Amino acid sequence: MIDLPGLGPNGEYRSRKRETVVDTAGTPVADLSIAPPLYIARAMAAQRNSTPLPVDQRQAALRKAGAVFATSEAAGLDFEAYVAVASQVSGLPIAVTRFQAREVSEAVFGASDAIEPARPIGAAPDWRGLRRGQPTAIWSRRGDVFGVHASGNAPGVHGLWPQALAMGYRVAVRPSRREPFTAHRLVSALREAGFRDDDVAYLPTDHAGADEIIASADLALVYGGSDVVTKYGGDPRVFVNGPGRTKILLTAEQDWRDHLDVMVDSIARLGGMACVNTTAVLIDGDAAGLAAAIAERLSTIEALPPDDERAILPTQPIESARAIAAFLAARAIGTTAMLGADQVVADLGDGRAVLRPAVHLLADLDSEKLNTELAFPCAWVAPWERANGIGPLRDSLVISAFTEDETLVDELLDEPTITNVYRGPVPTYYSAPGLPHDGFLADFLLRTKGFVSFS
Incomplete structure (x- = not known):
């Protein structure tokens, strides 16, 4: 049995409430800690009280994390062992699982670059370096804490949310209880690469805890079907990735x-x-x-x-x-x-x-x-x-x-x-750097503010 603790602001968290993760044949493979709502609220409050790493440190840590994800060991699993167990529990073919896991590695490595195509041409990422008296727009966060409800059908969904770290958000991830391994491996890699424990948290939880993540976050990303769209579609704080159709x-x-x-x-x-x-x-x-x-x-x-x-x-x-x-x-x-x-x-x-x-x-x-x-x-x-x-x-x-x-x-x-x-004859799964999936995540997480300085 693989031990999957939560990863909170004070390191690993093992709860009294546990859940057994099974593969598609019903064989137990992991013991998952389930974080209660009170723990989640305290963890995300600690994230809110922290300040983001300087931008150059964030960029360096993301590049390093992309490599660490594909080469290190997490939860006792090297990359190939992780791919095997993620395939077993999700039912996704192992070659597809491996391909998507490598795409996650590449996406994390390039997360800082990936947000640039979304930046309005008239907006500056930082006020420093602007000319005295130069009126401009500054690209700025709409909040501080970002919650993520990840799906478990494929590793690839975890290639997107690390962009929020590049923008200076602190991120709380609720993994799918069906496939919690990719999120655990990624959060472990991000911490190993230089992000602090309160920069990014891994919070496996039940439905009550999931609601707490949304309530405690400034903004959130959720994945799911029509039921998720119905529940969250009217909430302007929630970016819903629903059915593709x-x-x-x-x-x-x-x-x-x-x-x-x-x-x-x-x-x-x-x-x-x-x-x-x-x-x-x-x-x-x-x-x-x-x-x-x-x-x-x-x-x-x-x-x-x-x-x-x-x-x-x-x-x-x-x-x-x-x-x-x-x-x-x-x-x-x-x-x-x-x-x-x-x-x-x-x-x-x-x-x-x-x-x-x-x-x-x-x-x-x-x-x-x-x-x-x-x-x-x-x-x-x-x-x-x-x-x-x-x-x-x-x-x-x-x-x-x-x-x-x-x-x-x-x-x-x-x-x-x-x-x-x-x-033209373009496959519907086509992707490329600079091509938005469901819009750019930065469209949701950032806004422009007017700025001018005469001092």
Whole structure:
């Protein structure tokens, strides 16, 4: 059993209340301390009473932490042992887990640089060095303490919040109790690299403690599904990363055969578990032919346990997998199953099941089905015409539009509920330095203040 204590302002914290972390086969792997609300309130009060490290020290510590995360030992685990256990508990294939963990390392290393593309061109990061009497804007924090409710579906979510440390925030992280290892390893690395104990805290907790983190923070980041959006979406202090409902659109002049590789990859890459995986494909053309071709390609993916380096598909406890399949079967009523719910569950015989891909053809633009996002490769294919407009594409994290229609691209960019637009055969999971995911985190954490000095 791996011991995972909390990491508070006074170092390691072991509570009376403990929770056993199990892998997808139900085997216990770790003993997790659960911090009570009172401890969390005191820990975050200590963070509020501290001042941030100087900017050059923060930058140096982040660069060092990126390397430490990938090379050091935390909770008795070296990097490969950490990758293995994170894969076991999340069900994410081990090769995908390793790839995302390395991306976290790189993101932490470059966290200070990553906030620069968000800085308004007229804003200075610091008033020092400005000319006497020079009126300008200063980029400034909107608070001091930042709370994070992390999800446990993949390590990659932990690549974002270290940017808050670069901005001078003190950060309190509530890890997912499903996969608490990445957050523990990252907070340990940040402390080893030079951040103080009250700069960044690791606070595993239950629902009451989670509410305390939000209450004690000036601003917060939460991940989750529609229930999380409902709970926090109206709170201006909370930045909600909710469902992706990511889509691909092909207009009439496109031959879908030219883009099949990109579409299949967008559906299945990252185990199909990410918000940037394609949920729906809309086509002005042969929807039935496209759905059949996608299904044929996805059906060739072998169902392998997550510790197999060749594994592509995610794993769940057998009962959870059956529940997902039952939900899918109910939601798919009225569609044509190319790869239906009846073949989704691939029993590994040890309490785990691999989730095989699912593909359904819709007769019309049913928004409820098109926006049904599940944590495995599951795609809905539907016919679309230019006359339908962009209504069926709303509420999407990413739209990859395979089109020559520049007016359509303008409409997609102008639609407030569409977060990212990629034109041409760009996979929906595409990322690059300087490319925002759900806006820039700095857009939420920083603001401009007017400044002028005559002394």
